[in-house]
Amino acid sequence: MIFLRTETGHEKFKEWSDVLSRKNFVEHITTKAEKLSDIFGYYELKDKIHCALTSCNQPHGKGYLVKTESGLETNIGHQCGKAIFGVEFEHRASEFDSFRENEERKLSIQNAKTKLDEWENTLESLRMGDRPIEWAISMIENIQNSNYAGRAAAMEIRSLSRTQDSNVTVDVKVKDKKLEELLFKFNKHFRESGQALDKDFVGTIINLHVLLTENHMKVLYSSAIANLKEIRECNENQVPSPVLLSLSQKANSLQSQIDKVVSIYNDSLIFLTHKNLRVIKNKLNRMGNVTQKEKEQFNQFMSML
8 A cells, every 4th residue: 555645635645656656755864965855645555665764774564655855756764764864864754653543534524424325225125015124123122011912921031132032931830750859959949839841942032133222223224323423414524623533433334333233123123923922922832921911912913913
């Protein structure tokens, strides 16, 4: 990567030969004959080059392109420049780095702006069909709410959300007397309750991750929409540096942010199916402490899938 500051902004070169071909560029220079005037470029190269300072001439992979007071251009490694030119070089290097970072941030925003229509169309497509994202958001929220899914089912879903264990089990009384004795011996809770319990496998439920707080579709979708709007409306050439940094970070993360919204939405559609959630229904039917009303509430919820 070779980055140059120009009168109109910046320019990038792909090859070091592009630098060598510049009219005033020299590959060797002495500090006695020349004085530092300006830093106008930065480079990071796969193949090392030699420092142009005759007092150094050591190979390095990154450094700065500088101008001298006589108008010559050359390359100097960062450490060498600091050691020879001192505070002045360090100050100019810091100032140039800030310029380069801001220019790169502007590029990130400009690149993102070319994809805004595509991204907005992707998000808008999630609102189409008979099971749009609003429906999925509502159903994910409702299945964890006792008023909609029933107390027993909502508690079970919230428990699965916490553990993220896809294996659904139900507590059953131990019938084997020897096993019961062992359980009473080593489990204080069983002794105090007077009932030894074992777990019986009911089935598997998938895509529990759609229930996690960090995967809340409403928040993810709203954040993506807000960031798209902010990028579209910003003028990257006028905002101050801290705002430019924030905007570029949002621009760089928009693709992955939208990919995540789409992924969580698609996974939620699989989660919210009869095939996936009937394991909860089967567990409720095997639990002796679940009322008929609670079972009917969950059945009513299932009818909306």
